[in-house]
Amino acid sequence: MFAVEVHNLRKEFLRRDADRSGLRRRRRRVAALEGVSFTMERGECVAILGQNGSGKSTLVRLLSTLLLPDGGTACIFGHDVFAEQRTVQRLVNRVSVEASFFKKMSSEENLSYAARFYGMTAGETRDRIPEILERVGFPVRRRHEGMEHLSRGMQQKVSLARALLTSPVLLLLDEPTTGLDPRSKLEVQQFIREIWVSHDATILLCTHDLAEAEALADRVGILDRGRLLCLEPADELKARYRAETLEEAFFAATGREFEQEQEDEDAERGVFA
């Protein structure tokens, strides 16, 4: 059984045109994912590379049960993501680019109530929360401070702790180090590596950090304008495109520089850039 099995997954969004036609703005369909298919083995770490608007976050949101697809299937450990949502929700957790917490509440309070949603009692979390915060390198004495007083790097560590607290078998990381200072970025990457080994977790990492993808993942995929162009080990990817670096491989695969922002039409693709 595959940890993740995605077949011909499609998602479109309705977009309003800027120009009005009469009183109403015209709407058109914009494809965010176009027939994406791939599988992941248990314990594997797969990185998906793509520019803003390429469909990375749409893929993560579909696998997190936050979106319904327009076509195709997705299974996590044999469970249909869209038909067995509650079962899948118990297996999955996620770290996104935004830390996403109640900012006035402390890290301990945020983790505490979130753990209840996964069936963990106060007795279970009393010791577990300080332990897990310590593991992610968060200064435990600051666990009673409001999240608004913590740096972005600290908040992201709490976000990792929140995801790990529920012991997910599939961890979805959606640009977890974007916007972090170099030191925090290294700490978070180190921790991802550690939990991958110690937790026996399967990790889907969506990123636009090429070095991060190469350092952490068994296989690297390139998602471009909603299409998954390839998914293979970084060395094979470079060999296939006769490239020295992943950046060159990305250019060869997509015809665009990695750092180049997409045209307006592509940026609009997504709500979920």
Next chain:
Amino acid sequence: MRGAAVTLRHELIGLSGVLERNAYLVKRYAWWELAFFVWSLANTLTIVFIAKGVEAAGGKIDVNRATTTLLIGAVIWSYLGVVFEILTETVAWERWEGTIEYTFMAPLARPIHLIGMGVFAVVYGVIRTAVLFAVIAGFFSLSLGGANFAAALVVLAVASVSFIGIGMMTAVLPLISPEKGMQMGFIAQGILLVISGVYYPVSVLPQWMQWLSTISPATYALRGIRHAILNGEGVAALWGDIWPLIVIGVVAIPLGLFIFGVGERHAKRHGKLKRSG
């Protein structure tokens, strides 16, 4: 059987998480709570002083009765506002804080989530309303010796079920329309204010509004509570107002859950289950 017991345990723990989170928020926003309470106090006083104002202008009214009638209307309206606001925040506040995706991807049954919000809203609302009522009653030295507060609480408890059901229906609005949902919720609240006889008897309304008032739980809640406090009537005497509340509650909760479910599927289909900004 064991599987069902485990599931039930998980759901109850999840429900406690909803209550816990809201309690943390009240604690962390304590100054906001105080400011909001003082605003409600000032607002309610403004309305309740109308009775004295009418007398001062030469009108002949029973000031004590009119003041109590207005006070009940104002505090119940305040209570209803709190319940609706907390339920509407199920989506709106989470969207603002950015936690909405984490809450909606958690393995927590939506009915449990919404009922948890409703239970918190009722407990918080009852405490806040009781304090508001006591402070203002003291302000006017009202004579409430014959009031049947226990019967009034029974009516409020039964009405709260309907209020939660309607609150679930309005909670879906920010899910469907992230920009205008909250405002649409205020419109629904405003319509209830007009048709439910909050500050005047329903009989003064045009006939078509009186028909509408029969489907508003606030109509029966206000009438029942006024009879309990002004006339000292017991639960048996208030049955005429209690049974419609039970009927509306039995319909409103499943309907609210159904409408929220439809709204959630719509939001997942159209990509609206996401943070603001």
